[in-house]
Amino acid sequence: TIxxxxxxxxxxxxxxxxxxxxxxxxxHDKRETLKKKQADLEARAAMKNYK
Known part of the structure; x- marks a missing residue:
């Protein structure tokens, strides 16, 4: 791709x-990226709901 x-x-x-x-x-790189994004999203949601 250019x-x-x-x-x-x-x-x-x-x-x-x-x-x-x-x-x-x-x-396999795409799968890793999706796993990282999902984990980050869940962590942010957990921190948001912690308050």
């Missing part, structure tokens, strides 16, 4: 972009 990191206009009013090549996550 990602635009920076966009700007030069002196001739043309748009310049800095691009980067990114790689997607593997299935």
């Amino acid at each position: 990602v635009a990191l920076d966009l700007y206009f030069n002196t001739k009013n043309k748009v310049k972009a800095t691009l980067a090549l990114a790689k997607g996550k593997n299935l």
